[in-house]
Amino acid sequence: MFFLEIKADDKNYKKSEFVILPCPYEKTTSYGKGTQKGPEAIIKASKYLEAFDEELAIEPSVAGIYTENPVSISTLYSKTLKTLKNNKRPIILGGEHSLSVEAVRAARKIYPDLSVLCFDAHADLRNKYQGNKQSHACTVRRILEICPVVQVGVRSLSREEFDFAETSGQIKKIFFHNTVHCKPYTVNPLRYTAHDIKKLISLLSKNIYISFDVDVFDPSVMPSTGTPEPGGFFWNDILVLLKQVCKNKNIVGADFVELMPIKNFNAPDYMIAKLIYKLIGYINLQD
Numbered sequence: 001m002f003f004l005e006i007k008a009d010d011k012n013y014k015k016s017e018f019v020i021l022p023c024p025y026e027k028t029t030s031y032g033k034g035t036q037k038g039p040e041a042i043i044k045a046s047k048y049l050e051a052f053d054e055e056l057a058i059e060p061s062v063a064g065i066y067t068e069n070p071v072s073i074s075t076l077y078s079k080t081l082k083t084l085k086n087n088k089r090p091i092i093l094g095g096e097h098s099l100s101v102e103a104v105r106a107a108r109k110i111y112p113d114l115s116v117l118c119f120d121a122h123a124d125l126r127n128k129y130q131g132n133k134q135s136h137a138c139t140v141r142r143i144l145e146i147c148p149v150v151q152v153g154v155r156s157l158s159r160e161e162f163d164f165a166e167t168s169g170q171i172k173k174i175f176f177h178n179t180v181h182c183k184p185y186t187v188n189p190l191r192y193t194a195h196d197i198k199k200l201i202s203l204l205s206k207n208i209y210i211s212f213d214v215d216v217f218d219p220s221v222m223p224s225t226g227t228p229e230p231g232g233f234f235w236n237d238i239l240v241l242l243k244q245v246c247k248n249k250n251i252v253g254a255d256f257v258e259l260m261p262i263k264n265f266n267a268p269d270y271m272i273a274k275l276i277y278k279l280i281g282y283i284n285l286q287d
């Protein structure tokens with residue numbers, strides 16, 4: 001299966017700016033299970049996307065989208081690195097959040113100034129979870145060992161994580177949900193103040209990697225995830241922010257993780273497929 005049903009042959013690889021890397025990795029999920037079915041569900045849903053983007057009045061797919069065969073966690077680093085070395089932007093479909101660490105490590109190798117923009121309801125700042133330092137609950141703590149992180153949408157964390165964020169000095173660059181002046185009960189795309197977005201952009205380096213845990217969305221629109229958290233973002237909030245970030249920064253790669261498809265309930269899967277295509281469109285607009 002291919003994203004947007006665009007056949008993946010050598011000729012297409014050469015001309016593609018974007019490479020979809022499905023990584024159905026799931027090992028340490030703690031509550032709901034099923035993220036290994038995420039990549040397949042996103043690709044399946046992408047079949048129903050319009051190639052034309054009405055907001056941008058372009059066909060983002062003209063930049064070229066190539067879908068790789070699914071990769072394992074042990075080959076994700078080398079596949080991501082190869083994609084970047086070929087001057088393409090990897091878009092990884094998870095799978096559980098811990099896979100981001102591998103992709104970020106590869107991106108940091110190519111872009112020494114890299115910072116990560118992380119969308120997530122959870123801080124993922126635990127040093128260890130259930131005895132495991134590679135747990136999905138430790139993702140951002142591990143990424144911080146590689147490069148700076150700016151977090152958006154956090155609204156659930158432990159005392160340990162809170163204290164680490166407050167006192168370590170490592171996480172000055174963090175945006176908790178309540179520090180972005182959003183009103184989660186409206187759908188007004190102007191809910192962020194211009195100041196919020198400016199501040200966010202000022203915290204990021206030029207080259208950034210986006211790690212997108214789908215649970216940053218409100219569970220009413222994104223029930224298909226293992227650890228849903230009330231009080232999240234809606235569709236337009238995310239688009240407004242992504243568009244501004246793409247305008248100001250170079251997105252070298254991204255991942256979309258923690259989608260846990262619910263059988264016969266397609267809307268959340270389709271939303272993530274469309275979000276990915278939106279991101280491709282926003283990046284295109286700057287090229």
Ligand SMILES: [Mn+2]
Pocket residue numbers: 120121122213215227258
């Ligand atoms: Mn999360």
